[in-house]
Every structure is written in C-alpha cells, then in structure tokens.
Amino acid sequence: MRMLAVLLLALAASAAAASAILELGHGHVVFVTGGGATFPYPQYYMWMLKFMEEHPRVRMTYEYLGSGAGQARFFQGTLDFAGSDPPLGHEVWEQYRGKVMQVPVLLGAVVVTYNLPELGDKTINLTGRVLALIYRGDIEYWDDPRIQELNPGVKLPHKPIIVVYRADASGTQEVFTLFLHKAAPDIWPRELVGKAPEYPVAATGRALGGLGNAGVADIVVQRPYTIGFIEWSFAIENNMPVAAIMNREGRFVKPSIESLQAVARAAAEKLPRDPRGDFSGDLDYVVYAEGEDAYPITAWTHLILWTSYSDPEKARAVAEFLRWIALKGDEYMVPGYAPPPEPLKQLLLRAAEILEESAAAG
Template sequence: MLLTRRLALGAAAVALASLTACGRDAGAPAPGANSDLEGEIKGAGATSQADAQDAWMNGFMDLNLAAAVDYAGGGSGAGRTKLIAGAVDFAGSDAAMEAKEAQALGGAVEVPLYISPIAVAYNVPGLGGDTHLNMTGEVIARVFAGDITTWNDPAIAALNEGVDLPELRITVVNRSDDSGTTKNFTAYLHAVAPQAWGHEGAETWPLSGGQSGDGTSGVIQTISAAKGTIGYADASKIPDSLGTVAVGSGEDFVPVSAEAAAATLDASALDEQATDSRVIYSLNHAAAGAYPIILISYLIARQRYDDPRIAEVVKAYFRYMASQEGQEAAAAEAGCAPISQALRERVLAAIDTIGS
C-alpha cells in the first residue's frame, strides 16, 4: 500500500515541539488486559517518533493497567544524554549511539523501530497528486546543490519522456532547524552522488540560498506556497496537492511507499558497531525495487537497571513496540513502515538482553 498522505500543520508542529503522553485512552480496558506488570517509565528524544509514540503508549497502557509510560521530545541528542545521565529510562534517536555513548551507558540495547520514507516533494503546475517525476540520486543531488536550476533541464527531461515539463525556475526548500531528516537526506546524497554533493550527512543544512521552513510542517508550507519549489520531508505528511519523486534504485524508479522503505532496511547490512544487543544499520541505497531515502529512528535502553521493576516495564514496552500489533498501530497513526518478521526476530533477541 502507498503511504496515506496527511498534512498535519499547526497541530503537528505543537506535537513535535513538545511531545508527551498524558495518560491512557479513555474507555473500557482492552480484552486480555494485564494487571500484573507494575511501574512507571519515562523516555525522551527524537520528535520524529511523536505520533508513533502516542500509538505505542496508549496501546501498551491499555494492555497493562498498572504500568505507565511517558515520552517527551527534545531531540535525539538530548534523549541520549538524558538516558546516559539516568534522567530517563529509555531514549529515541534518529542516529545510532556513538561507541563512547554506548560505553558510558554501561551496555546499550538499541533497536530500529521507527522507519519512515523521506519524500522528495515538489510544487509544479499539473504534476501534483499521484504524479511521480523520475529522478536518479545524481539528479536529485544536482538539483539540491543548485547545479540544475529549471524544471525542463535536459537531465530531468531525459528521465521523464512524454512529460510536459515547464520552463520554470527550481527553488530548493530545506529545513531551517537541525533535524535527523536533514541528516539522513544529506547522507543519502553524499553516498550516491559524492561528486555532485560534496557534503557529509549532517543535521544542519550546509548550503545558503533557496528557502527554508521550520520543522516538517514549515517545509511543507513553504513548498506549497510557491510554484517551482522542491524539498524533502517525512512522506506521511506530504499533501495530495504536491508531487513526489520516484527515486532511481537499481534499474527501477521507485515511488515513495512504506513497503519500499522497509525493503531498503531489509537489504542493508548491520553496521560494524552492531552487536547482539545493538541492531544498527549501514544503509544500502541501491537495492533493486526499494525506496532508498529513509529515516531510521532507534529506541535505546540500558541493558541493566538498578530497579528490577523498571527493567521489566522497559522490556515489556520495547517488546510491544516491536510486536506486529505495535508496529501496525504506529503505521496507522504515523504512516511509518512496519518492520519485517526477520528484523522483528533479531530485535526481540536484543530486547531480551534487558535485565537488572
């Protein structure tokens, strides 16, 4: 299935700026609810997980009547720092922990549970909705680097035979705030087109000029406000009025979808720093039939907790997030890509190392 596009502007901006769970859903307890698991845990970190965490927390607390979970945003780096300092019990992060961070934690459990395609979206008259212009990674890099400046440039036209491309100037839109989306997008550009994009992946947009927006909603508003614009954003938030790029991957041009994003992760290799408890990846951006521009957001826990009850609740919550039920709930709420069964088995094995 293709991702459902949802334009979440003001409400989403508030949710991403300060994310908290304030209790469980109202109504009768879920069938089979468990009253034996007791305790309260707190998490913080990546705001990309905002909608998914809402779904996970509500679903988990409906099933575990004496357990409570709270998750605040604040950003990936802040979440990792708070976890190391003992201020929270788990963290969300759009970047894997560095080796020194995992060492400071005294042993980390790190698993990829939020996977979202990053769409390359554009506002070109007559090419919105379900339209997908074809672009290779090289062409995307040249567009965002400012080397390709008009929509009817021969490099774009050659990949889109029969499409009436206007003689319209391209305006690049980037994130004005530091973000994991920017880091993953620029890392993709550098990986597939290092000559055209001479910048390492970074949370801060490296070029001046063009236009920008604050957060996902700001980028989408800026793209939507002017013809000829192009930018990048979480695919689930792209409105139907904008077109999205079908990205060259292997021999194919692949439109953005949850399944195609999950296929990229399945085709990727574990990072050299991965362990039995740290399921972290080095992305394969060239897998045939897979959508190659994705955001992986990790959930991070300690391997050992001083309080056995906290360890038990953290382990149960992580298992719920990784479960088919939890992944389907997050996909319905946030438009993210559910993990595969093969990845789930590896993730659950890592989660089982949590203890006291």
C-alpha cells in the same frame, strides 16, 4: 518549534491484562519519558496510545525534538529513552559500551515532495545526482534540461527552485544527505552528510529551513515552486505529491511497504545480534540498497535505551513496551511505515530480557 506530545490516555483495561504484565504497587503509576526523532513520531504515538490502553498504570511521553536533541537529552538524563534515525556514532558507543542499547525498530522512507501548481499531484522523476545539484544550488530552474530529460512529456515551469531543508539537527536529514553522497559522491562529498550539514544552496538565497518534518511539509504546501524532503507518512497525511527516485538498478520507484520490508530483511542480516552491540554505520545497509524494486531512500529508526534503570519498575515498564512492539506492534501500523522484520523483533525481545534481568537484580 517543538511539539510536546504527551500521551496520557488511561482507559480501563482488564485486571488480568494489567496484573499479568507489570507487578506494580496498588495504584502506582510508572512514568516513562522519551523524545527525539520526528521521523517515527506518528508511529510511536500510535504504539504508545495502544500500549497504554492495555497498561493503564504506565504513562509514556514522547517529545518531538529531532534525533540530535533526543540523543543529547538522553545522555543528559532528562529522557528515559531516545528516538534517533541514525544510530550512535562509534566513539559515543565506545564511551557508553555495555551501558546502552540500540534497536532499529521501524522502517520508513524519506520522500522528495514539491509544490508545482502547474502539475498538481503529477509524479515527477528525479535522480540522486540531480537532487545533489539542486541542493548544491547548481540547478536553479525547474525546467533545467537535466530535470526535463528525466520527465519527457511533462512541461516544467521556468521558475526558480526554492529548496527546503531541515533547520534542526535531524536524522531524516542525515538519511537524505547520505543518499545524495552514495548516489553522487563526486557532487555531494562525505563532509556534507550529517544531521545538520551546511547546504551550499543556502548561499544563493533560494533556500528555506523548516523545523521538523512538519515544518518542512508546511513550507512546501504553502510555498509554490518549493522542493523538500520529509518522512513518507507526513506526505501521506498531508496528501502531498511524491517524486519517483532512480534506484541503484536505474529504475524510478516510489516507496511501498513491500519494498521497505525487502530492503530491511536483507539488511537485518548484517546487524549485531545483541542490542548492546555497535550499530554505527547501519544506515549504509538500507540507504541506496541493491534490489530491482528497492526504494533508494529507505531508512530505519532506532530506540536508544539504558541497559538498566535506577527504578526497577521503570525498567520493567520499558521492557514490556519493547516486548509489546515485537509481539503486537504489527497490528497498529500507521500508513507510511513498515513493521520490523523478524531479526529486529528478536533484538527487541533480547533488549526486554536484559532490562528484566537488571530489574530482578535490583
């Protein structure tokens, strides 16, 4: 299922606000098309909505596709920018070196959710190792001793675990499987990390695939005894239970804005200072990161953009959107996301400068 979220709000903004930002011809409208990751969709929707209220001559769209499809369509030329949880791989970056920019723009968390009617919204504890065994198909029942020992005092049902994963090529899925590998490399090898891995549990007949975060959430809500992984904001929106996951320090933690920001601040120091740089592998900096209170499946998501556009007005519109996120985006955060820390804001501002320079050059 693809959801085309077309944000076409044209509310009156002050003439001063409109003219100070973009020098467009009278009545001229600039259209900017984006698409890709479902992970940041609720936040991008909010940012675009508020940006267009202030910039009525800009129309922005974002198509809910998944990271893999977003990258593909960006390079095919049908999108002006892509949203992608993982950055470009090194080989792809080398191919487009100097022509493409990437900015980790937003912090979120992948959470493990479940439907256990006997427990309601009670929190259960899980480890990366147990999750890897569940997604391999090695743990079959909810009351398996390896789950039960993590949850003393909780009566888990003797019911088969129905495992839900992403049926589309998904950055959320890459983040989750990277966590499984880092937490239990002997159980979850590197070849099972990716946007569309082959889950061993699928061969057992106890697995279902959902399209997008919303598709996984729908299955878990509707089907008892399921387990799945989704972006945190989707769990908040649907009032779904969220497991506490053991972090690198051996503590069971649930996500919080403060823990996401702490992970991001430390990780941002390892990033390139130029948005044209190589960001491949940067998920390793935030997934299963060190820190007593660190949530272990923290992730950031990226905007992928060209360094120049054939239409200078489009370049200026994209540049202003990046600047707006850096300077005003914190005011409009959706529950479940953390705003970019200062080093990421500087990357956004530098990307805006590069686009403005290209527009001025014609």
